[in-house]
Amino acid sequence: MSSNNRRPSMAERRSSVTQESGGTHPQRRPSVVPHLAGLEKPIPESIPDQFDVVIAGTGLAESVLAAALAWQGTNVLHIDANSYYGDSTATLTIDQLKQWVQNVNSNKVQGYKDALLYIPSGNELSARDFGIDLTPNILFCKSDLLSLLIKSRVYKYLEFQPLSSFHFYENDNFEKMTSTKQDIFTNQTLSLVTKRSLMKFIKFALDWEAHPEIWEPYKKKSIETFLSEHFKLEKTQIFELIFSIGLCNNNEIQTPEALLRIKRYLVSFDVYGNFPVMYSKYGGAGEISQGFCRSAAVAGTTYKLNTRLVSFDPKTKIAQLSDDSKIHVNEQIIISPSQAPTGSKFKPKQQYQIQRLTAVVKKECTQWFQDGESAAIVVFPTGSLDSNNKHAVQAIIMGDGTGITAKGTCVWYMSTIETGDQGRKDLEAALQNMENSILRESSDLDTQDFLDDTHTGALNSVKLGQSFRDFVPKEKIQYLLKFYYVQMTSIPHAGVVVPEQYRKNSTYVEEDVDAPDRGVIYSSLPSSEISYDGVITAAKVLYEKIVGSDDDFFDVDFEDDEDDSSISAANLDSAIADSGAGPVEFADDMEL
Incomplete structure (x- = not known):
């Protein structure tokens, strides 16, 4: 993909939108607000000296918060120390990535450590051809974030694509997931007894809360x-349900939490097509963050990049910014831990780790994808790697159709919650297995050795199911980039989202201690969750701290208001509507 053909990121497509606003405690906006048309105004040389709320950090949760407050009439100043939107959820160009790694290793970026970037000599990567997500995520088709994207009309700023290919690695094999009735019926490797058991469980999982007599005896197991x-x-089906469908980090997760995660996958099928999840094209959370920032700007929020909070005095309510301006804050300051002022004393402890390894390879990797798609999920369950991994390694594979990588290349995002040297060994072992898989499938082998899975349209299900043990690669895969780092968070690696996890961070500090962050409320850095679950909860917790309740969170009507049920895949992205997928059937009373 040449830089001339690649669609620019939202930051490149649309200039920062700012709007001067002043006064204290403005009246609530009318219940009907205008269509989210583009309001382009020159960046002001100066900003007002008084705001209701100051938010530092343009991460996804903070951006959702800014838009929610702005549409309810709150006068918001939204700043970011970076020159780009997204903060800890940003999508970075190659040049930005190089600078980010330097900043992490010189302690200029908080919340990350041990960043390593490898670009082989001779690889001149065009900055505009790649967009690397710091926090890659997938979007379930039935989720609170997608509901809010539709309700707020922010989805109109974005493009989404479907993802239906899930693979898991076990016993030296890659297997394509079996989750629908069609998959179960046509899978010749499953016994009749196993098929019946799977059908029975899937039917139960779709309505498990209504059957406590079944699961409550296992509540603590x-x-x-x-x-x-x-x-x-059997173990294979159990691991498939836990790690691929539930996307759990280990098999010790308790039954209710795992059932919630499994149901999340099942109910997300056939909402917009024959797939359970989507992803944002041209960038993940960073692109969605910019969408909410744009919505907030339309509603009156003032934006200022390259600006950080230096200090705040809760007695005078004066905030000192890095551009030497002083702002009177009528209500609250919300700040991301990644943007904490120098000398901060109240920043929440970031005690949990997510280790990440991102690789860009010179392969299209279409063998992993369903026909008409450009992304897939690969999971390495507990104990499946030579490194004897105790936690799963999760991988999001994105091809050149996602808009984040050059033509003929693919991005592999891998992560684990394992700490220390073991976590890095697990990531490297997973990387090696993925490399062997792609090399084997792209090698010059007799195609008659493999069956064409006509039920899925994918050629790879049998090939991925073959063992690596006797495979000797004839070539080496070409890596254009390898990127490793440790991400810190204060959010536990829990199976389900609990608001209390976020409330622990968002505590107003009233101690009479001389500190630049006294009196601020901290948001949370992104969790280890591979989906966007938790983002809206985090934003609502902060909204409640400011407003007193989240009852009117995005409780606004738009002039172009539509019935949400009428919003089809075509409204979200024509690529979804063109996926050609039929409806998905799960377990019912049909006999086997």
Whole structure:
């Protein structure tokens, strides 16, 4: 993909939108607000000296918060120390990535450590051809973020594409996931007894809350025990449900939490097509963050990049900014831990780690994708790697159709919650297995050795299911980039989102201690969750701290208001509507 053909990022497509606003405690906006048309105004040389709320950091949760406050009439100043939007959820160009790594290793970026960037000599990567997500995520088709994207009309700033290919690695094999009735019926490797058990469980999982007599005896037991003892499932199917469908980090997760995650996947099918998740084209959370920032700007929020909070005096309510301006803050200051002032004393402890390894390879990797798609999920369950991993390694694979990588290349995003040297070993072991898979499938082999899975339209299900043990690669894969780093967070690696996890951070500090962050409320850095679950919860917790309740969170009507149920895949992105997928059927009373 040449830089001339690549669609620019939102930051490149649309200039920062700013709007001067002043006064204290403005009246609430009318219940009907105008269509989110583009309001382009020159960046002001100076900003007002008084705001209701100052938000430091343009991460996704902070950007959702800014838009929610702005549409309810709050006078918001939204700043970011970086020259780009997204903060810890940004999508970075190659040049920005190089600078980011230097900043992390010189302690100029908080919340990250041990950043390593490898670009082989001779690889001149065009900055505009790549967009690397710091926090890659997938979007379930039935989720609170997608509902808010539709309600707020922010989805109109974005493009989404479907993802239906999920693979998991076990016993030296890659297997394509079996989750729908069609998959179960046509899978010749499953016994009749296993098929019946899978059907029975999937039917139960779609409405598990209504059957406490089944799951409550296992409430404090692991999901693996529940599936094995009650549904008599075999280990392969159990791991598939836990790690691929549930996207859990390990098999010790308790039964109710795992059932919530499994149901999340199942109910997301057939909402917009024959796929459970989507992703934002041209960038993930960074692109969505900019969409909410744009919405906030339309509603009156003032934006200022390259600006950080230096200090805040809760007695005088004066905030000192890095551009030497002083702002009177009528209500609250919200700040991301990544943007904490120098000398801060109240920043929440970031005690949990996510280790990430991102690789850009010179391969299209279409073998991983469903026909008409450009992305896939690969999961390495507990104990599946030579490194004897205790936690899953999760990988999001994105091809050149995603708009984040050059033609003929692919981005592999891998992550684990394992800490220390073991975590890095797990990532490297997973990377090696993915490399072997792509090399084997692209090698010059007799195509008659493989069956064409006509039920899925993908050629790879049998090939991915072959063992690596006897495979000797004839070539080496060409890496254009390798990027490793440790991401810190204060959010536990929990199976489900709990608001209390975020409330612990968002505490107003009233201690009489001389500190530049006294009196501010901290937001949370992104969690280890591979989906966007938790983002809206985090934003609502902060909104409640400021307003007193989240009852009117985005409680606005738009002049172009539509019935949400009428919003089809075509409204979100024509690529979804063109996916050609039929409806998906899950377990019912059909006999096997």
